[in-house]
Amino acid sequence: MSNKPANLAMSRRALLRGAAVAGAAVIAGQAAAQTAIDDVINAPRRGNWDDQFDAQVSRANANVVSNTPVLSPSNVMHVQQAIANYQAIVANGGWPQVNPGVKLKLGVIDPSVQTLRQRLMISGDLPRSAGLSDSFDTYVDGAVKRFQARHGLPDDGVLGEFTLKALNVPADTRLMQLNVNLQRLQDIVSKQLEARYIMVNIPAAYVEAVENDRVALRNTAIVGRISRPSPLVSSKVSDIILNPYWTAPRSIVEKDIVPLMQKDPTYLARNSIRLIDGNGNEVAPETIDWFAPKAPNLMFRQDPGKINAMSATKINFPSPDAVYMHDTPTQGLFNKLMRFESSGCVRVQNVRDLIVWVLKYTPGWSRQQIEQVIASRVNTPIPLSDEVGVHWVYLTAWSAKDNVVQFRDDIYQLDGNVQLALDTNIGVEQVAGSISVDDDLVPQQ
Structure with a gap:
C-alpha cells in the first residue's frame, strides 16, 4: 500500500469547497479548449512534437458513456474486472503523483508531461503506443478529457486543480472504493428491478430513466446537501402532479x-x-x-406558478422520508459542478422530458397535453397506468462498459476514506435572492 500524505485529504476537501461555482464555466471552457486546439493545429510552427499530432483524438468526445444502466446486473462483472485491474496496478506500485510547475494543457512542453503520460497510461486513459515525451499533444489532450469524463469533471483537457486532485488519489484508495461499491451494487441488483424505473445516483447527481435494461434518458440532478442528505429510496411512482402546490x-x-x-x-x-x-x-x-x-x-x-418552489412538476412516490422529485425555478443551479444544494429531495433538469417518459403508457398524456395543462396553472394530479420504479442509490464507483471505470466524490462520507470526502460546508450556502427550504428554494423576489 502506498503512503498517503497527511495534507492530501485536507487540501482536497478545501479545494472542492470552491467547486460549487466552477461548473458554471463548463460550456465556455470547452469552447475555449477547442479554440486552443485549432490555434495549435493551424500554427505555422507546431514546436517540438515528438509524437504524431492527431487532431481527431482531441476533437473526439471522451467515449465513456454507455447505454447500459448503472444498475444493470451485467455491471457486476465489469466492476469485478475493474477490481482485478486495480489490484494489478496496486501490486505494481500504483501510479506516480503529478505535480507540475506549470499548468498543463494542449501545446505545453514540460518535463512533468512525461509523468502525466505515465499516470494516464497506467489507468488506461492513454494508449502506451502514444509514447513518453515532454509534449502535451492531442493524444494527451484526449486522454485527459477521457479521465475527466470518468470522474464527473468538465472535460476541457486542462489540468486544473480539480483534475490534479483526482489524478493524485492513490491507486489503493481507488481499489478500496471499487470494493465498497461492488457490495452496494450486488445488494441492489440481487433484487428484481422493474422493467421501467428511475434511478438517481446521489454522488453523481444525475438521473437515469431505464426501460428494459437500456437507458432511455439521462438528466442532471440536484441532490441533498451534506447536512441534509438525500436518503436511499426503493419505491414506485404513484402519480405525477402538474402545477403542484x-x-x-x-x-x-x-x-x-x-x-x-x-x-x-x-x-x-x-x-x-x-x-x-x-x-x-x-x-x-x-x-x-x-x-x-x-x-x-x-x-x-x-400557489402553482413559475415561482413555486417545485415549479411545474412533481414526481410522487411513497417514502418514509417524504421525499420526491421535482422541477425548480432556480435552473442556474444545474450549471454547478457540485450540485448538492437541496434538503433531501431531488430536483431534475429538463424534468418535462422525464415526465413524458414516465407517462408514456398512461393514455391521454402526450407532450402537447402536458404542456397545455402546465400553461393553465391548474393543479392536476395524474395517476400512472403502469409500474415505474424509483431507486435512489449511493454509488461512487461503477463500470457500465469494458475498461471504463467511473469515480465520484464520497459526498456523504460513506466509503470509509477521508480522501474521497467533500468538505462538510459544501452546499449549505444560501443562493442570492432566495432562502433554503425543506426541498427547494422560495424566491424572495
Missing part, C-alpha cells in the same frame, strides 16, 4: 418566513403564499401578529 414545513415557517414577514409584510403576497386554517379557509396575513412568541398555526401554501 408547495406547503412550507413548520421549520421553514418558524426560521425563515416569519422573520421575513417581520421585515417585509408583503413577502407572502409577492411569493403567492396563502395562509389556510384548519377548515380550509384563507386567512389574511395582515390579521396575524407576526411578532408573537409562536408562529401562527396555519398552513403556508404556495
Whole structure:
C-alpha cells in the first residue's frame, strides 16, 4: 500500500469547497479548449512534437458513456474486472503523483508531461503506443478529457486543480472504493428491478430513466446537501402532479418566513403564499401578529406558478422520508459542478422530458397535453397506468462498459476514506435572492 500524505485529504476537501461555482464555466471552457486546439493545429510552427499530432483524438468526445444502466446486473462483472485491474496496478506500485510547475494543457512542453503520460497510461486513459515525451499533444489532450469524463469533471483537457486532485488519489484508495461499491451494487441488483424505473445516483447527481435494461434518458440532478442528505429510496411512482402546490414545513415557517414577514409584510403576497386554517379557509396575513412568541398555526401554501418552489412538476412516490422529485425555478443551479444544494429531495433538469417518459403508457398524456395543462396553472394530479420504479442509490464507483471505470466524490462520507470526502460546508450556502427550504428554494423576489 502506498503512503498517503497527511495534507492530501485536507487540501482536497478545501479545494472542492470552491467547486460549487466552477461548473458554471463548463460550456465556455470547452469552447475555449477547442479554440486552443485549432490555434495549435493551424500554427505555422507546431514546436517540438515528438509524437504524431492527431487532431481527431482531441476533437473526439471522451467515449465513456454507455447505454447500459448503472444498475444493470451485467455491471457486476465489469466492476469485478475493474477490481482485478486495480489490484494489478496496486501490486505494481500504483501510479506516480503529478505535480507540475506549470499548468498543463494542449501545446505545453514540460518535463512533468512525461509523468502525466505515465499516470494516464497506467489507468488506461492513454494508449502506451502514444509514447513518453515532454509534449502535451492531442493524444494527451484526449486522454485527459477521457479521465475527466470518468470522474464527473468538465472535460476541457486542462489540468486544473480539480483534475490534479483526482489524478493524485492513490491507486489503493481507488481499489478500496471499487470494493465498497461492488457490495452496494450486488445488494441492489440481487433484487428484481422493474422493467421501467428511475434511478438517481446521489454522488453523481444525475438521473437515469431505464426501460428494459437500456437507458432511455439521462438528466442532471440536484441532490441533498451534506447536512441534509438525500436518503436511499426503493419505491414506485404513484402519480405525477402538474402545477403542484408547495406547503412550507413548520421549520421553514418558524426560521425563515416569519422573520421575513417581520421585515417585509408583503413577502407572502409577492411569493403567492396563502395562509389556510384548519377548515380550509384563507386567512389574511395582515390579521396575524407576526411578532408573537409562536408562529401562527396555519398552513403556508404556495400557489402553482413559475415561482413555486417545485415549479411545474412533481414526481410522487411513497417514502418514509417524504421525499420526491421535482422541477425548480432556480435552473442556474444545474450549471454547478457540485450540485448538492437541496434538503433531501431531488430536483431534475429538463424534468418535462422525464415526465413524458414516465407517462408514456398512461393514455391521454402526450407532450402537447402536458404542456397545455402546465400553461393553465391548474393543479392536476395524474395517476400512472403502469409500474415505474424509483431507486435512489449511493454509488461512487461503477463500470457500465469494458475498461471504463467511473469515480465520484464520497459526498456523504460513506466509503470509509477521508480522501474521497467533500468538505462538510459544501452546499449549505444560501443562493442570492432566495432562502433554503425543506426541498427547494422560495424566491424572495
